[in-house]
Amino acid sequence: MKCIKIDKKQWAGGLETAASTYRLFGPVKSGEVYEFAALAPGREPDMAVQNTRTSPRSVVYPQAEVMFEYTTDENDPDAHVMKEPETDEKPRAAIGIRPCDAYSFVLVRRNFDSAEHQDVYWLRNYEETTFIGQACHNPCSTCFCTTAGCGPFHEAGLDVLLADAGDHYVARVLTDKGETFMKAAGWDAGIDCPDQEWEGWKTAAQEKIVSEVATDRLANIDTLALHDAGFWDDAAFSCINCGTCTYLCPTCWCFDIQDENKGRKGIRYRCWDSCMFPLFTLHGSGHNPRGDKTQRVRQRFMHKLKYYVDRYENGIQCVGCGRCVQHCPVNIDIRNVCNLMNSFGEAESCSVA
Amino acid sequence: MQNPYYPYPVRIDDIVVETEDKNLKTFKFSFLNPEDEEKFAYWPGQFAELSIAGLGEIPIGIASSPTEKGFVKFTVNKVGKVTTHLHKMKVGDIMGIRGPLGNWYPWETLEGKNVVIIGGGFAFTTLRSSIAYMLENRDKFGEIHVIYGARSPGMLLYREELAEWEKRDDLNMHITVDAADDPDWKYNVGFVPAITDEKAPEADENTYAIICGPPIMIKFTQPVLDARGYAHDHIIMSLENRMKCGIGMCSHCNVGPVFVCKDGPVFTLDRLNQLPKEY
Numbered sequence: 023m024k025c026i027k028i029d030k031k032q033w034a035g036g037l038e039t040a041a042s043t044y045r046l047f048g049p050v051k052s053g054e055v056y057e058f059a060a061l062a063p064g065r066e067p068d069m070a071v072q073n074t075r076t077s078p079r080s081v082v083y084p085q086a087e088v089m090f091e092y093t094t095d096e097n098d099p100d101a102h103v104m105k106e107p108e109t110d111e112k113p114r115a116a117i118g119i120r121p122c123d124a125y126s127f128v129l130v131r132r133n134f135d136s137a138e139h140q141d142v143y144w145l146r147n148y149e150e151t152t153f154i155g156q157a158c159h160n161p162c163s164t165c166f167c168t169t170a171g172c173g174p175f176h177e178a179g180l181d182v183l184l185a186d187a188g189d190h191y192v193a194r195v196l197t198d199k200g201e202t203f204m205k206a207a208g209w210d211a212g213i214d215c216p217d218q219e220w221e222g223w224k225t226a227a228q229e230k231i232v233s234e235v236a237t238d239r240l241a242n243i244d245t246l247a248l249h250d251a252g253f254w255d256d257a258a259f260s261c262i263n264c265g266t267c268t269y270l271c272p273t274c275w276c277f278d279i280q281d282e283n284k285g286r287k288g289i290r291y292r293c294w295d296s297c298m299f300p301l302f303t304l305h306g307s308g309h310n311p312r313g314d315k316t317q318r319v320r321q322r323f324m325h326k327l328k329y330y331v332d333r334y335e336n337g338i339q340c341v342g343c344g345r346c347v348q349h350c351p352v353n354i355d356i357r358n359v360c361n362l363m364n365s366f367g368e369a370e371s372c373s374v375a
Numbered sequence: 376m377q378n379p380y381y382p383y384p385v386r387i388d389d390i391v392v393e394t395e396d397k398n399l400k401t402f403k404f405s406f407l408n409p410e411d412e413e414k415f416a417y418w419p420g421q422f423a424e425l426s427i428a429g430l431g432e433i434p435i436g437i438a439s440s441p442t443e444k445g446f447v448k449f450t451v452n453k454v455g456k457v458t459t460h461l462h463k464m465k466v467g468d469i470m471g472i473r474g475p476l477g478n479w480y481p482w483e484t485l486e487g488k489n490v491v492i493i494g495g496g497f498a499f500t501t502l503r504s505s506i507a508y509m510l511e512n513r514d515k516f517g518e519i520h521v522i523y524g525a526r527s528p529g530m531l532l533y534r535e536e537l538a539e540w541e542k543r544d545d546l547n548m549h550i551t552v553d554a555a556d557d558p559d560w561k562y563n564v565g566f567v568p569a570i571t572d573e574k575a576p577e578a579d580e581n582t583y584a585i586i587c588g589p590p591i592m593i594k595f596t597q598p599v600l601d602a603r604g605y606a607h608d609h610i611i612m613s614l615e616n617r618m619k620c621g622i623g624m625c626s627h628c629n630v631g632p633v634f635v636c637k638d639g640p641v642f643t644l645d646r647l648n649q650l651p652k653e654y
Contacts, residue, residue, distance in 0.1 A: 092428040102428045102469040139622040276626040306454035311653040329632035
């Protein structure tokens, strides 16, 4: 393991140097809230921010992304034929991404990089992105990452992990990609990794995480029985189907594909979609397999906590960032629902959501 | 890396109005680049996304058979934005086809077996593909029964072909309509479940049923097959759901842990019994 000490006085300068090679993204204030967005030249990421309002998923998977361009001008020999847009952009670097958010890409990759099909857009963006993570020394009260497959110092999905040591960062360089970035930033003060101190920070941070989910029984519960469980109406009762949870979630990946025309030119693009919306499943015939609110709320939780578990046999599709818990306007709490699901069928299970 | 969202450019070579209400048309396409036809190697039961620049894509079952070379055919019901536009398009127009997508009827399992095809209305398209494929490979299959029904004689798809199939002695055709006002109508009158009860062979280990039709037909046909003793792993169905990507990425069409587009659209009833009824 290679470690580098970055004096905070060299932080802004290093990022500026790296910006000549990379497009930098990081937590910045946008209006009233913090977003994980592209950094304008000279703008520093706000490293004190815990969880940005929207997750960094847009770094790899923009809310709207052009897939093809076309013309319907009959005089053009390529009229009506889809063309991939030219891309000659610099590689990306996500600065100060939190370990849970970085780990979300590992989970989402299972969807976009399957044995049968590869999503060229997602994979291209993912592979060209370097993830410079920042450990969470002071997690939020809504964080439950340690029981959701990761943790405040989790390294999976990261290329570099920074820990804040007062006047400097200790950077653990985890991959070659990370090393390349560190060179591009000119941060080269190699040090012996302070393993003991690091473990102390990590343990202290983990101990600050007070909320938990239980997921141990999910894999072995019968899918159909859980789908038909009695608690879904209660769990969905207060939901207003606003879709906030799905847009803030780092592991939600659903999308729509649309064509948009301007004169005779147009683009086929994809944009985030949400299983909370009735249009999501509406058939041309008018039939809607998930026309009721309860069905859609159940879909969201079943997808994350059961279907994903069934399909990939590799944990839940949630990293415990707590955004949906913080921002749900009617206080639906995935931790409660997860625990309800996990205890389904137990002799004395709680029946109130 | 091949872009799975790229539609192969195709030209409309022929358009046939199939039904008396003119709501169903069959489009015959040829690929602008001949190598794309090779890439589009498919099996009966698969579907594709028909793509019209400026309007979008629609998932439609492939009605031609892989034994028919030089073209692909799709029969399209006029329903929404893309299909309505498609119905206004003309021979020679350029559009796109993305696929083939999804799984197919289990042809390896069906080899050497008796096959009972049960179809209703405009869901007969991939069944048409299957029948054409089986007839072209006739020695690979046992007895073949086809039960196909529509509301009226004028609503049957592929009428000329049906008449030819009626004449064959290696195929048991049971065409039916809900009602006929044509005094010359010489086939069955009655709903598909009733005709299935009358005509379908008894169940055995070597007989498989493929059902494709409107939900109401499936609802009433399944008890008939159950009563006949068809095992649920011998009943094969094809599902539909709203789709966008067609390759299991966008998550629109999931039914529990499976995607209709990628893990289906073909499922045995046995498998469907284990899934939520979200289709």
